[in-house]
Amino acid sequence: MEQAAGSARDARSVPGCYRHPDRETGVRCTRCERPICPDCMVSASVGFQCPDCARGGTGETPPPQASRPRTLAGGTVTADPRLLTKLLIAVNLAVFVAIKARPSLGYDFVLYGALPSKPFAPTSGVAAGEWYRFVSSMFSHEEYWHLGFNMLSLWWVGGPLEAALGRARYLAVYFVSGLAGGALTYLLTAPDTASLGASGAIYGLFGATAVLMRRLNYDLRPVLALLVVNLIFTFNPSMHIAWQAHIGGLVAGVVTGYAMVHAPRENRSLVQYGTCAVVLILALALALVRTAQLT
Structure with a gap:
């Protein structure tokens, strides 16, 4: 037997x-x-x-x-698929605590074009060469509700998206969206108008999530409903929200997210990161146009 x-x-x-x-x-x-x-x-x-x-x-x-x-986008599957989301939240919290402890840091970190504006020569702001403000403003918050809402959104949307894309691709979508939102804000707002917050980057994650769910044939209604609610707040005049950052980040997130999940396998990395580079170049062009107007 x-x-x-x-x-x-x-x-x-x-x-x-x-x-x-x-x-x-x-x-x-x-x-x-x-x-x-x-x-x-x-x-x-x-x-x-x-x-x-x-x-x-x-x-x-x-x-x-x-x-x-590998993830759907070609990223490496990791033991902790939410690690970068946790680190991004930690950085935002650390900057918030630092600003509360030393309020003058808020003035140094926020995004604005020029202060004072014409006819005076700019003494500070992006037009004066302080380009770091595009990044520092992405991690700065002044109000508790603003920080809380953004961090909850980052956790709910960012964690699953990081797991689906992989760390490097997720971080690329996050920063490209945030920088694109900052560039559109810089272009369209008054030069002495200050803006801050992670909303532009988070709206980019919303856009990339919608593209991913469409790619997987998931029900889009929950994420679209959440996005509509956020847009209602965005265009509410009493909220004093920089809608330019939200729209710029959303568009950048949709474009880069589409490249991440639809890139052909043969040239996947080239298409994915090449698309991110193109969006960054367009954002840089907007910033250069605005700088030329203010100087």
Whole structure:
């Protein structure tokens, strides 16, 4: 009977678990591709891993054909898919605490074109060469409600998007959207009007999330409803919100998000990061046009 069972196994060519050879299995570790039985399966972001890989070491060299699991956009699947989202929230909180402790930092971090404006020569602002304000303003908040709303949105939307895109691509969408929103704000607002907040970048994440959900054929109604509610607040005059940052970030997020999830596999990275570069170049062009007007 034992010999017959062995012959049947050979005929079916079903491997046994690498830790329990007597247990047949058709499942393999997504990292090292060794066969694993249900008792040895460790759930991962994509598929299952063996206990050795889940602990960070396989104990042996994986076969050459084994490849790391990838996200939909081609990013590497990581153990903590929300790490960058947590770090972005931490940076925003740290800057908020610093501004509350030293209010003059808020003046140094906010985005505005020139102060004072014409006919006086600009003494500070982007037009005076303080281009860092495009980045510093993305992490600055003055009101508790503003910080709280943005950080909740970043956690709800950013975490799943980071897991879907991978860290590098997620960070690219975030910063490109924030910078594009800042460039449109700089172009269209009065030079002495200050703006701040992570809203432009977060609206970019909203846009990229909508594109991703459409790509996966998910129901778009929840994210569209949330976006409509946010836009209502955006264009409410009593809220004093820089709608330019929101619209600029949203458009940039849709464009870069589309490139992330629809890029052809053959030239995926080139298309993805090339699209981000094109959006950044357009944002830079807007900023240069505005600077020429103010100097």
